[in-house]
Amino acid sequence: MTNFDFDLFVIGGGSGGVRAARIASQHGAKVGLAEEFRYGGTCVIRGCVPKKLMVYASSFADAFEDSHGFGWNTGENTFDWGRLISNKDAEISRLENIYRSNLTKAGVNVFPTRAIVRDAHTIELADGQVFRTKHILIATGGSPVVPDIPGAEYGITSNEIFDLDRQPGRIAIVGGGYIACEFAGILNGLGTHVLQLYRGEQILRGFDDDIRNHVADAMRERGVSLELQRDVVRVEKDGDGLKITLDNGETHVVDHIMFATGRRASTDGLGVKETGVKLRENGSIVVDEWSQTSVPSIFAVGDVTGRAALTPVAIRDGHAFADTMFGNRGVRAYEGVIATAIFTQPEAGTVGMTEAEAREQGEVEIYRSTFRPMIATLGGGSEKMLMKMIVSKTDQKVLGVHIVGHGAAEMVQLIAIPMRMGATKADFDATMAVHPTAAEELVTMRVPVE
Incomplete structure (x- = not known):
């Protein structure tokens, strides 16, 4: 009989990995989890939660304006970017502590370091520790993709936008998906001049056409300079700013350029491909309805699988996996109708x-x-x-x-x-x-x- 250090070892401390680890432990499994950055993943640390806080911040401009018609007189309104970022950071730290605390309370062994897969049952940590585990769960999520153009290294992504020291006076946002459109609205609402560039015919590809057209018209009416069928071909330093050149030869000088041009599954250097796990061309892990990969002992949940890249989906995936594997319940994650x-x-x-x-x-x-x-x-x-x-x-x-x-x-x-x-x-x-x-x-x- 093979001796294992763990029944389950999870790589990734985001929404899906944390839920799977916690539920599996509550079912009686011995669980380890490695996370090299911060607990909570993209959603809590650099995604949904801080984004929604910034949406709230930007929406007050509308509230101040609307209040006049209801009899309110307001003085000069000013916005303090530094205070917003500081308060946002405090809230994110609070939530991260909750994630970590919930893991330890559930009895999960937590390792704050990088982990890679050595074989179907072996995990190696960056500090040199090696563990044998009966099952492995990959929950490493995804990361932003930056286009391969000259000067792309001067740009930022949705990872960095939350931590800028100063509010940009002028920003170019490249992309037409929900991340690009959301940040265009946030920064425009806070008073930044926003130029949004998208190479397609209309923003929000994949959504209903009436939504796409309605949102695009409203964004323009609010002051976002939305240019369709346009792309950036070069970024150069220009004093304290950046000069961007578009595919039609037009140039603009901005403080920052943010690339929101898609995301890629975080599987590079993880060891899964070498272990025999089947990957798609974009790096995402192929799984079946039970979140099982082509290697029977290795499973994957969340954004790394290429399924719907939504936090609730990752959580449901992780919970269903734990209930199936350790709770004897045979639960499939439901993805039929997703709001x-x-x-x-x-x-x-x-x-x-x-x-x-x-x-x-x-x-x-x-x-x-x-x-x-x-x-x-x-x-x-x-x-x-x-x-x-x-x-x-x-x-x-x-x-x-x-x-x-x-x-x-x-x-x-x-x-x-x-x-x-x-x-x-x-x-x-x-x-x-x-x-x-x-x-x-x-x-x-x-x-x-x-």
Whole structure:
């Protein structure tokens, strides 16, 4: 009988790895976990959490402006970047301590160092320790990709944007995904001049076209200089700033250029490929429905697998793996209907199919409403909300719901529940509206526009 030091060794202390380690330990497994940076992963340290805090910070500009129409008189408003970053750092440290504490309370052996896979059952730490383990779980997440252009080393990514000493007066953001669009909105709201460049025809590829168009128009109206079918080909130092050259020959001088041009699974130098684990061309790990790789004793969860790169998905993956392997429950992570939010300004929430995806499966009915939210009537804003519902013409099942505007993320989280249960348009129609709310549009749209 082979002697193992651990039943499970987890590489990566992000959302998926921490959840898997903690649940496995609670099931009675002896668990080790190695993390070379900070606990909490991308989401807590340099992603969702600090980003949302900065979204809140930038949204106060709207609140100050809207308040005048409701009778408030406010003095000169100033913003202190240093105070925001300091307070953000304190909150992130608090959350990281909670992650670490939860691991140790659960009985997980924590190793604050890098770990690599030596073979199907062997882990080697950077400090020289070697452990034999029955199972290995890879949960190393992903990292930003920087384009291969001259001067790219002068740029920053979403990793560094949270720790800048000073607020940029001018920034160029390269990319059209949710990270690029979210930071364009954040920095624009805080008073930075934002130039956003995307080589595609429209931002937010993969989302419903109505969301894409609505958000792009609103971003421009708010002052973001959004240029489509444009890319950066060169970055050069220019005094205290940077000169960027575009593919049409145009040049701009900015304080920073941020690349939000995709992410890559963090598998380089990890030893998994050499062990026989099958990888895709982009470095992500191929797994089956049980999160098992091509090597039976090695598993992977979260962003490193190339599945939906969302924190709740990583957490669900990790929990399902632990319950299956050590809880004798046979749990698969559910990924059928996943609600998600884009914290642009205005924010968007989406769940289910896009209109294009739904039309590929059959005939559909489209319900759509755009309107000024109530706060804008006195606040004076011109921004409109969008509500869209996609319904199967055959069985009236709701296939997708897409919202842009204040509270979109909160609304779409709740809508995901009835959609997962197979709700029909009649179920929405039979639900009493809450008035006056924006969400009531979802149960009062009666006539399809298409």
